[in-house]
Amino acid sequence: MNKIFKYELRRLLWNKFFIGLLLINGLYAWFVLTGDIIAGVAYTAPFSPWSFGAYLAKTMPITVLTVLFLLTFYYAKKEKRVEVLTGATPVNPVRYSLVRSGAIATAFLILVALLLGLSLYFYASILDYWHVTPFILPALLVLPPCLIFALGAGHLAGRLHVGLLYVLMLAVLLVGFGGIGGAFDPFGGGYFSVYPLSLPAGADGDPAFTLSAGFLIARAVYLGVGGGLFLMGIGAARKKATTA
């Protein structure tokens, strides 16, 4: 399986599309940092957990789009033709599916590492801010639900029809840049930018990073639904292998 993982990883990462998308992610993240986050969201510091959460949330649509795009590699017509051969091998289809998802998750982590690296560089070089711990909680609230939901929904859409992955991408663009706001904002950008305005200012003038129950529930729902969809996808893979 290690070998397959390495192969899948190489296939995903070592191609011009991923490198191009990595560049686009980086470029966009830098624009967000220097254009939006530098001012701070909701009158908070640019390095407040609110601003950092907003930064991650604003960059997530492009990152999720990249993940969905990488998923199209697995559900393209050519790939489906090859499936006949891979299905004939003694590889456990569930494990194979997990390995492939692991490769996608690794790609996501590489993208996230780039986003985090850029933000830390931005904070250190421009604002002389060197702390990391305030960013852990917003990162945990934004990143895992986005990844799991994208993987779950993407796998399911891809299994139904590869075209649905593009519909999903369009939906990500609309939701991501249309601005849903509120606790159920899938990426959380609207929430991080608006919710602190309703909170009392703390000792340093910024509101404390206290989140509403609604938002926490929403993140858990996205994580749970994403996980559920993902398991459904795995189940479908097992069923397909059994039927075959």
Place this chain on the structure above:
Amino acid sequence: MKAFALYRVELRRLALSKFTWIAAGLSVCGPLFGYDMYVPSSTWVMTGKYIANPVLAGAVLWAVLSMLESDRIYRAKTDVLTDAVLSPDTLAASRMFAVMTLCAAVSLLTALVYLPYTMNKVGYLFELGLYAYSFLIVLLPTWWISILLAAALYQITRRIELAGLLYAVCVYFSFSQFFGNHYFTHWINPIILSYSDGFSNASPLRITLYTRFIWLAIAGGAFALSLLCMRRYQKNLLGSIARGVRKIYIPITAAALVSAGVFLWTGQPFVDHGPIEYDYEYRYRRDVGSSNTRVSSASYRLEPNVMAGRLKGRVTFDFTKYGEGEDWIAMNPGYTIAKMTVDGDDIPYKTLIGSEVNGERKTVFTLPPVSARRNLVVEYEGFPSSAKCFPLSVTTEISLEYISLINDGVGPFSTSFVPCASSTWELILPSGLTPVVDHVLLENPEDNHNGTKTWRTTIYRYGLPWILAADFDAITFEAAGTAVELIYAHKYDRNMREYGVSKAIADVMNYCTEHQGKLGFAKGKRLVMLQRSAMFGGGNAGDGWVEWSEDIFTQSNLSDPLKGASAMEVFAHEIIHEWWGGLGVVCGEYDDPFYAAWSDEGLTVYTTYRLMKEKYGELYAAQNYIDVWQAAVDKQNRGFYYRHPEYLAKLPEQYQAQLNSEARETNQYCRMPLMILKAERLVGGEAKFDEILQAIHRQYASTGQMFTYQDFLDACDLREEDVILEQDFQI
């Protein structure tokens, strides 16, 4: 098959395709979005609302068609057959020309469909030329660029979804705030801040045409480059490129087009290459030192080339040189010096290329050190550019219908000279234009019998005048005992009379006279009110003059009774500056940090609020003034950099300048009016406060004496801490 025959086949096939007709139908609907949903251009002017915005929509649809058409043979898996009989790049090029031809036909159809509606809405201000140019210069090239770029992305990637994604990214960046103020980065959404109903639209059309050429060249180059990427002989991208370059004319065309685009971009004449932020300290650095040169007279001769938008000028300085020292002149970076002579002999000079700051560029030279009076002549010529720090500000324009020459756009000036207090001016203008120089409408021109007239005047002050020329009309009337001369574009004559603009002006002046005192004009001097092009935006006021952008006098504005805290109030605000600023009381405190808040604006904004309160009622005034001020002050108080100025100093200069500018604006236009309102409450209400303002006006108006913040506090018998806004101060 010959390429042209192939083009005809493709065109016929497209014309018969159901999908093409759907796309064409939807494209015709595109301008509908510009009426309401997508309105980047000013909607105050009728042509902006009904022409500029509609032609800015609809390009994405053509990109979809372009990509689907490029993908068609691969989708149908007929590429093996077509490749066997045709060169894939010839087929792609023919197909693209066919799509572009169809696009041109649809744009013509769209123009015809909206013509009757637009004529009806714009009314007597409608101009067929502007309408046609808008479709030809804005809509059609943008659709073409979209088609070429989409096809190029598809042909490079050969994956429709990836091409779509990349196209979406390109669209996103064009719309994103990151490229907000740059004409040249907006490939799909050209910036047209405003059209003009009464003056000229040469500026937005010229710059849009130029940006369309840039992007057509780049997109065309990308398309030519993509022809190299056409997959052939089952080869991959690199293999196909290796085969493709054998047709050497393709890479040469691609390189030529991309180079042309880059050349046009870097060599654009519209915005100079100075720093992106305004340099507030520059003039102090610039004006250091003296060259011991005294100028006893200066005469300028300006001859605009209205078709090319260029200015040819000649200035003669009579000077005396008292000692050693280098001299300099500065002018708009778009102008170049053709000749510089002293008593007819050429002298060496050096224009400091790359030294552009705040929209001016220096030329240095050394005058012969003699005490006798000599004659320095500078001849210059060029296309005036905007300063990069104000790239969207169109203060200088030369066109057939409108000439606006402001500051350095007029010609060279120097503070290294000891200047003379007057200068003579000779303007050679097309017969249809009447000049206004320093807010004085010139009269008695000399007819040159060649379609031009020569206008002469003398200005009695240091520095360069503001020169405007258009088909101006003027009416004179009396308001609050003061003679008023209203100068406006002839096209607005109907609006001015129908909507009783002179009465509206008189209302404002009567209010201010009654509540704050009579204007202190010298005997016989008029208050000049001047209408300028919508490109100018907002309003301005000075010593005996007021000027507004034309949008304040548009039909949609004048006929809307609810236009409160917007354009009509800018109109009132600028008139009120004649009481607070201009010829009235000049408020300021230049060496005090508080200057950021204390200026003419505070009392002017407060008086506008009082006027609107009287006119529209207390609720209206509270909602549109006090609440707005309070919200802005609250926002400022909460701002991170306001609370932590130590971080402001760490930011890049550009961002610091932006935040400081925002803070200054909030302080002057919101915080100070709120503090004045608090002072009004503390002294005992409006009537008592009016008495104080009248006393201030009597004492300070037209004296040239600065009215400081401390003077204001003293007049109100208040201390500084009394009027500071506490967090809980809510009115």
